[in-house]
Amino acid sequence: MTKKAFNIMHGGDYVPLYNRLKEYRARIGVNQQEMGRLSGVSRQTISQIERGDYSPSVTLALKIAKVFEVQVEDIFWYEEED
Structure with missing residues (x-):
């Protein structure tokens, strides 16, 4: 699980977006290069997502989930802070 997370806007607040892309x-x-090919992006984009330096678009998150035949929420999630 990625510890560092990209902050996304949710309800006017920024919340961290976590992912399990490397695990999946x-x-x-498959390596990052192949994952990029399968999802239509560069190896660098996959690397940035895994590190939490880049938040994928909804379309890209859906494509990635489709590669693994899982729901987007199985790979990406956010946690609201209290």
């Missing part, structure tokens, strides 16, 4: 990539045995 490992499950199917």
